[in-house]
Amino acid sequence: MEIRELSDLLQRAGVVDAGSAGLPAHAMLEACAGTVLLNCADREPLLKTAEVLTQLYPEEVAEGLRIVLEAVGAISGLVRIRNGAQTEAAERMISVYPHLTFVEPLSDCPAGDDEIIAREASVPEAVILEAETAYRIARAVKYDEPVTEKFVTVSGEIAHPGVYRVPTGTPLRDLVERANRTLPLNEVRVWLGGPMTGRPGTWDEQVTKTTNGIIVLPRDHSLFRNAGIPASVQLRRAASACDGCGRCTDLCPRSGMGYPIRPHLFMRAAAQRDFSDPSVFLNSTYCSGCGICELYACPQNLSPRSLITEYRERLREKGIKVPAKEAMPANDSAFAEHQSVQGDQIVSALGLKKYDGKVPAELMSVEMQR
Numbered sequence: 001m002e003i004r005e006l007s008d009l010l011q012r013a014g015v016v017d018a019g020s021a022g023l024p025a026h027a028m029l030e031a032c033a034g035t036v037l038l039n040c041a042d043r044e045p046l047l048k049t050a051e052v053l054t055q056l057y058p059e060e061v062a063e064g065l066r067i068v069l070e071a072v073g074a075i076s077g078l079v080r081i082r083n084g085a086q087t088e089a090a091e092r093m094i095s096v097y098p099h100l101t102f103v104e105p106l107s108d109c110p111a112g113d114d115e116i117i118a119r120e121a122s123v124p125e126a127v128i129l130e131a132e133t134a135y136r137i138a139r140a141v142k143y144d145e146p147v148t149e150k151f152v153t154v155s156g157e158i159a160h161p162g163v164y165r166v167p168t169g170t171p172l173r174d175l176v177e178r179a180n181r182t183l184p185l186n187e188v189r190v191w192l193g194g195p196m197t198g199r200p201g202t203w204d205e206q207v208t209k210t211t212n213g214i215i216v217l218p219r220d221h222s223l224f225r226n227a228g229i230p231a232s233v234q235l236r237r238a239a240s241a242c243d244g245c246g247r248c249t250d251l252c253p254r255s256g257m258g259y260p261i262r263p264h265l266f267m268r269a270a271a272q273r274d275f276s277d278p279s280v281f282l283n284s285t286y287c288s289g290c291g292i293c294e295l296y297a298c299p300q301n302l303s304p305r306s307l308i309t310e311y312r313e314r315l316r317e318k319g320i321k322v323p324a325k326e327a328m329p330a331n332d333s334a335f336a337e338h339q340s341v342q343g344d345q346i347v348s349a350l351g352l353k354k355y356d357g358k359v360p361a362e363l364m365s366v367e368m369q370r
């Protein structure tokens with residue numbers, strides 16, 4: 001199928017990139033430079049949406065990739081998949097589409113952004129196609145099926161954690177009730193997305209085309225506490241508690257990739273309102289928002305990511321141009337070594353261990369009302 005025809009079809013079906021803020025899939029395709037990396041491994045701890053989906057529908061996921069590759073004129077595809085747990089899915093994918101190359105995630109980087117995922121696979125220019133996006137593309141082409149449902153990991157204080165298939169528009173409250181909440185409603189809150197890059201949600205919010213996971217947690221969990229601190233308070237705390245130890249920079253994946261971002265310098269300059277070196281602020285725009293600095297690295301429980309996000313917003317509002325991306329460093333082993341924070345370390349540090357590994361490798365059967 002030609003890219004123009006595929007684009008129109010995906011637009012009609014309302015297919016969006018399941019791994020982003022909902023970028024339309026057709027726009028993503030048009031930006032495709034020719035290398036497409038199918039991501040079948042979830043990006044954050046506790047989430048299993050991509051892995052369960054791939055396990056259940058490997059043929060359709062592979063077919064989605066094949067359709068994309070044909071449309072953009074590429075002849076082979078890369079698939080990021082976990083060895084062992086997803087071996088059977090890989091074999092079934094090969095049986096329908098033999099021109100696939102599989103790559104194992106080098107590290108279990110707990111909030112892998114697109115650049116890390118592409119760089120791990122040694123294809124820094126690749127467009128990342130999420131497993132669910134590929135699945136939706138295959139269904140749209142084969143059945144002209146519009147996107148009216150979503151696969152969502154439901155985890156946390158839940159009797160039946162798992163990956164649920166629900167209609168879009170389902171209230172989070174209803175989904176959590178079906179999954180059997182284990183604590184009274186007034187003792188828990190809902191977290192939307194993964195623990196690293198997600199945000200506090202509300203019960204009245206609904207499942208959208210980009211809802212990959214929801215985690216039900218006690219109201220006083222640190223994720224909610226940290227997310228609720230105003231920027232002005234974060235700045236005051238940074239001014240009094242940041243000792244410039246540099247651990248946030250040491251563990252920052254973007255810094256490890258060779259970008260000139262230095263969150264410890266940013267924190268010092270922001271807290272002291274020292275604008276003598278604008279590059280400290282401008283370079284913070286290389287931040288991916290992964291959250292490692294504030295959810296894991298900082299011994300003082302400070303919030304470099306949140307403050308960087310705040311400053312980046314202000315730069316954007318003022319129309320200040322962010323620096324162009326510099327060439328990536330060539331040292332792959334240094335890059336791989338730098339991805340030293342593993343998912344289970346994050347899970348322990350955030351007090352989420354009791355919820356980890358509880359999602360079964362199958363779809364939870366529950367009928368939700370449309």
Ligand code: SF4
Nearest residue numbers: 252287288290291293
């Ligand atoms: S969130 Fe923190 S650790 Fe992650 S890229 Fe941004 S500055 Fe670095």
Ligand code: SF4
Nearest residue numbers: 242245246248264298
């Ligand atoms: S890790 Fe925390 S205390 Fe250390 S430099 Fe970074 S923000 Fe400051």
